[in-house]
Amino acid sequence: MLNFEFCSPTKFVFGRGTQQQAGRLVREAGGTRALVVYGGGSVVRSGLLAQVLASLDEAGVAHVELGGVRPNPRSGLVYEGIRLCRENQLDFLLAVGGGSSIDTAKAIADGVPYDGDFWDFYCGKAKLTRALPHGCVLTIPAAGSEGSNSSVITHEDGDLKRGLSSELHRPRFAIMNPELTFTLPRYQLACGITDMMAHIMERYFTNTPDVALTDRMAEALLLSIIEAAPRAMADSTDYESHATLMWAGMLAHNNSVGVGREQDWASHHIGHELSARYDCAHGASLAVIFPAWMKYTYTHDVARFVRFATVVWGVERDGRSDEEVALAGIAAMEAFFTSLGMPHTLADVGGKEEDIPALTAKVVNGKTGHFVELLPPQIEDVLHIAAKG
Ligand code: NZQ
Ligand code: ZN
Numbered sequence: 001m002l003n004f005e006f007c008s009p010t011k012f013v014f015g016r017g018t019q020q021q022a023g024r025l026v027r028e029a030g031g032t033r034a035l036v037v038y039g040g041g042s043v044v045r046s047g048l049l050a051q052v053l054a055s056l057d058e059a060g061v062a063h064v065e066l067g068g069v070r071p072n073p074r075s076g077l078v079y080e081g082i083r084l085c086r087e088n089q090l091d092f093l094l095a096v097g098g099g100s101s102i103d104t105a106k107a108i109a110d111g112v113p114y115d116g117d118f119w120d121f122y123c124g125k126a127k128l129t130r131a132l133p134h135g136c137v138l139t140i141p142a143a144g145s146e147g148s149n150s151s152v153i154t155h156e157d158g159d160l161k162r163g164l165s166s167e168l169h170r171p172r173f174a175i176m177n178p179e180l181t182f183t184l185p186r187y188q189l190a191c192g193i194t195d196m197m198a199h200i201m202e203r204y205f206t207n208t209p210d211v212a213l214t215d216r217m218a219e220a221l222l223l224s225i226i227e228a229a230p231r232a233m234a235d236s237t238d239y240e241s242h243a244t245l246m247w248a249g250m251l252a253h254n255n256s257v258g259v260g261r262e263q264d265w266a267s268h269h270i271g272h273e274l275s276a277r278y279d280c281a282h283g284a285s286l287a288v289i290f291p292a293w294m295k296y297t298y299t300h301d302v303a304r305f306v307r308f309a310t311v312v313w314g315v316e317r318d319g320r321s322d323e324e325v326a327l328a329g330i331a332a333m334e335a336f337f338t339s340l341g342m343p344h345t346l347a348d349v350g351g352k353e354e355d356i357p358a359l360t361a362k363v364v365n366g367k368t369g370h371f372v373e374l375l376p377p378q379i380e381d382v383l384h385i386a387a388k389g
Helices: 018-028 048-058 075-087 099-111 186-204 212-234 239-251 266-278 282-312 322-339 353-362 376-388
Strands: 011-014 033-038 062-066 092-097 134-138 150-155 160-165 173-176
Touching: 011 018, 011 239, 018 048, 018 092, 018 134, 018 173, 033 048, 033 075, 033 099, 048 062, 048 092, 062 075, 075 099, 075 150, 092 099, 099 134, 099 150, 150 266, 160 266, 173 239, 186 212, 186 239, 186 266, 186 282, 212 239, 212 282, 212 322, 266 282, 266 353, 266 376, 282 322, 282 376, 353 376
Parallel strands: 011 173, 033 062, 033 092, 092 134, 134 173
Antiparallel strands: 150 160
């Protein structure tokens, strides 16, 4: 196990009715004037926004609203939010929604106390040292931003989708009521399930030896998600399966299962280029790239892929070679994504094979991955596999 520091300071308030505590929690975190950030309207239609605003009023927290965050959130709304915070002297960001709203709130929090362009932090020009405090009311189990140290924003100028990790990005609190996810379209739920599984697998495929504890935690999370997913997909009011997915999505990405081990992240980096170019959902990009990445890299450590196949997917050996078992595990994962209605090939997310060189050229620093380091020719190979499916 490698040395590590781990601080997950977020207060998680989980369960039915917890959105009523938003005002109290903002107060507890020192907020008096909040910018409430939300998406394209689901929280207006469900009545959640009205409940949250009522809770803020009750706690005496003044508020300004900023709606209209799109999936794959853009820089334009971040600039707008920074302006609103400065004009109204706001001291707290409250996101009501999914990863896109939470990440927009985090980026606004970064930009308000900074004299320059908030994008400086995302493109590596400046180091983040201060940010406004923020919290969230989560409505989709997916990105894990409610517990993570990351924010991912797409700059409109050049369609650059970039992530920024900083401990200042950990929310002060996250309200997690599984009932709030009952209104999710099935496709969005499936995208979220794919994303949380990807967060675990980015950590599971590692070169670090002797990480049995986090290996087993990762496997337990994957098994629990694989069990809960079809139940939640089949019944949008089944509390227990939605609750399992909501907590698993957080654990998948607050780094509980990633500490002390080298992590990969190539599939995310390549997937971000698909979302930036074709505006496909993040989970959809991962359903296309992760299996392709696995088919390209499994020979690097066949034993790890055999373990993945047998422990996570229940693949029987049936006298087959290690390589055949490893490939059967990848096939089982692909079948699972297909059963959720996820896309499979590059074309399924609007991609074209002739775009592969341009997609590759945009991957940050021209290389990615740690389990197997991928340089541009290898990134192209992965994308060609994704094109075939
Ligand atoms: O915008 P509204 O109308 O709210 O609709 C949203 C949106 O269309 C809808 N939705 C969410 N909750 C709902 C609901 N519809 C009905 N009922 C509900 N309860 O779902 C759609 C997707 O929402 P979004 O916030 O985009 O989803 P998600 O949580 O998957 O976030 C995706 C973004 O997070 C980034 C992704 O790259 C992507 O930009 N990520 C953030 C990470 C982080 N900060 O740690 C890590 C991830 O790897 C990821 O990169
Ligand atoms: Zn992700």
